[in-house]
Amino acid sequence: MLARTDGGNVVPTQKLAAEVLQLLEENTISEKSALREYFTDKTLDYRIRGSVHAYVFEVAKRRNYIDFILQKSLGFRNLGSVNPFIRNLLRIAIYEMFFKGVHPALATDSAVRIAKEINPKAAGFVNAILRNAEKLDVESELEKIRKRSRRKYLALKYFHPEWYIKFAEKTLPDFENLLIANLNQTLYVRANTIRISPENLWRLLEGQGVNLEETVLPEVFRVVSYEKPLTLLDGYDRDFVLQDLGSALVSHALSPEPGDVVVDLAAAPGSKTSHISAMMENRGKIIAVDNSKERVERMRLRMKKLGIRNVEIRVGDGSKFKAQADKVLLDAPCSSTGSVRGYPYVKWRYEAKKFQSLLKLQRKMLTNALRIGDEVVYSTCSITFEENEGNLLKLKELFSIDALNLPIGVSGIRKYGTKTFPHADRVVRLYPHMHDTSGFFISKMKKI
Numbered sequence: 506m507l508a509r510t511d512g513g514n515v516v517p518t519q520k521l522a523a524e525v526l527q528l529l530e531e532n533t534i535s536e537k538s539a540l541r542e543y544f545t546d547k548t549l550d551y552r553i554r555g556s557v558h559a560y561v562f563e564v565a566k567r568r569n570y571i572d573f574i575l576q577k578s579l580g581f582r583n584l585g586s587v588n589p590f591i592r593n594l595l596r597i598a599i600y601e602m603f604f605k606g607v608h609p610a611l612a613t614d615s616a617v618r619i620a621k622e623i624n625p626k627a628a629g630f631v632n633a634i635l636r637n638a639e640k641l642d643v644e645s646e647l648e649k650i651r652k653r654s655r656r657k658y659l660a661l662k663y664f665h666p667e668w669y670i671k672f673a674e675k676t677l678p679d680f681e682n683l684l685i686a687n688l689n690q691t692l693y694v695r696a697n698t699i700r701i702s703p704e705n706l707w708r709l710l711e712g713q714g715v716n717l718e719e720t721v722l723p724e725v726f727r728v729v730s731y732e733k734p735l736t737l738l739d740g741y742d743r744d745f746v747l748q749d750l751g752s753a754l755v756s757h758a759l760s761p762e763p764g765d766v767v768v769d770l771a772a773a774p775g776s777k778t779s780h781i782s783a784m785m786e787n788r789g790k791i792i793a794v795d796n797s798k799e800r801v802e803r804m805r806l807r808m809k810k811l812g813i814r815n816v817e818i819r820v821g822d823g824s825k826f827k828a829q830a831d832k833v834l835l836d837a838p839c840s841s842t843g844s845v846r847g848y849p850y851v852k853w854r855y856e857a858k859k860f861q862s863l864l865k866l867q868r869k870m871l872t873n874a875l876r877i878g879d880e881v882v883y884s885t886c887s888i889t890f891e892e893n894e895g896n897l898l899k900l901k902e903l904f905s906i907d908a909l910n911l912p913i914g915v916s917g918i919r920k921y922g923t924k925t926f927p928h929a930d931r932v933v934r935l936y937p938h939m940h941d942t943s944g945f946f947i948s949k950m951k952k953i
C-alpha cells in the first residue's frame with residue numbers, strides 16, 4: 506500500500522512501518538505510543554495508518570523468529586550491527602515472505618527500492634540478505650534447535666523469549682495454550698456510564714459498523730469486528746473507552762460506592778480510575794496518583810473528555826504518597842507478562858535486574874497502600890508468581906486476604922517451587938487462553 510505523506514510524495518507503508526519499528530527499538534515506549542508519536546505530525550488516511558499499525562504489531566510479535574531467519578541469512582555479521590532502519594526494513598520483508606504470503610521476489614523488490622532511496626549501497630546488501638533468506642530451509646534449522654534445546658525451540662515456535670517460557674512452564678501445566686493465546690488480542694469496549702448507557706453505546710457503535718458481543722460485565726462488550734479503527738469512531742474516549750475485560754474486573758473487586766474516598770496509587774492513563782468514577786456515579790472522591798508526568802497529562806485530558814468530575818489528579822510516588830481513604834487500588838507497575846497480546850514488544854524488554862527492582866517497588870507501594878486505607882485491592886497485569894502471590898507472602902503479616910467474588914477467573918498459585926501460598930483460593934487469576942482477557946492477578950486485602 507502506498508501512502509501520501511505531508512510532502513506529497515508517495516511512500517510505501519513498509520517504509521513508514523520500518524521507521525516506527527526503529528522508534529520502538531530505540532525508546533522504551535509501547536507500540537501504541539510509538540505509533541501515536543509517529544503519526545502526530547502526519548496526515549495519513551486511516552487505511553494507511555491501519556496498514557502501518559498491522560505491520561508494526563505483526564513484526565513486533567514475531568521478532569525472535571524473524572531475527573533468527575535474518576541472522577542465519579547474514580552469516581557471520583551480527584544483526585545488531587546493521588543500520589537500525591535497514592534492520593527493521595529487513596524484518597518487514599521477512600514477515601511479508603514468511604507470514605504474509607507475499608511472493609519473496611515482491612517482498613525483496615519493495616525492500617530494495619526503499620533501501621535504494623535511503624542509501625544506494627544498502628540496496629545491494631538488502632537484496633543479498635533477502636535472497637539468502639528465501640533459500641534458507643527454516644524447518645530444518647528449527648529441527649536442529651529442537652534437538653539441542655526444547656525451550657529454545659518453543660521460544661521460536663511460539664514467538665516468545667526463553668525467560669517467558671521459563672515463567673510460564675513453572676506457572677501453568679498447559680502453558681503452550683497461553684503462548685498461543687498471547688498471539689491474538691481481543692478488543693473490549695467499556696461504556697462510560699457517566700455519559701451513556703450500555704444499550705445506547707451498543708447502538709452508537711453498531712451504527713458505525715462495529716459488531717459487539719456481551720460479556721460477564723454489563724458495561725463491557727467484546728468487539729467481534731469493526732470497519733474503522735475504534736479510536737477514530739464517534740464517542741471514543743468520551744462515551745466509551747478501550748479497556749480489557751480483565752482490567753475492568755479489577756474495579757469490580759474494589760466495589761467502590763458513590764460516597765467513598767478512593768486512592769488509586771498507580772493510576773495513569775486512568776482506565777481503572779475512570780471506571781471507578783463511573784461506578785461511583787461521579788460522586789465521592791478519587792485521588793489518582795502516578796509518578797509519570799507525561800502519563801498524568803494524558804490522563805488529565807482523558808478524564809475531561811470523559812466528563813469525570815470526582816477525580817483529583819496528582820503526580821507523586823505511590824510508595825510514599827500520604828493520604829487517607831476508604832479504599833485503595835494498587836494496580837501496580839509490573840513486568841506486564843499478562844499484556845503481551847496488546848503490547849508484544851514487552852516480551853523483548855525483560856531484564857532480570859529490573860524485575861528484582863520492580864518486586865521491591867511493588868512491595869513498597871503495597872505497604873504504603875495499607876497505610877492509606879484499610880481495604881486495598883492489589884492487581885497486576887502479570888502472570889508471574891513473584892509479583893503476585895510471592896509479594897503477598899512476603900508481606901503477609903500486614904493484612905488478611907478477603908475472598909473475591911468475580912464472575913470469571915481461577916484461583917491463584919498454591920505451590921511454586923518450595924513456596925506455598927495458602928490463600929490461593931481467595932485471589933483471582935485471569936488468563937488469555939482461559940478467559941480471553943489479558944493475564945491479570947487480582948487480590949483484596951484488609952489491614953490487620
Ligand SMILES: C[S@@+](CC[C@H](N)C(=O)[O-])C[C@H]1O[C@@H](n2cnc3c(N)ncnc32)[C@H](O)[C@@H]1O
Nearest residue numbers: 771772774775776777795796797822823836838
Ligand atoms: C499498570 S500501570 C497503571 C494502569 C492504570 N491503573 C490504568 O488502569 O490505566 C502502572 C502505572 O504505575 C506508574 N508508576 C510506576 N512507578 C510508580 C511510582 N513509584 N509511583 C506511582 N506510580 C508509579 C506508571 O507510570 C504506570 O502509569
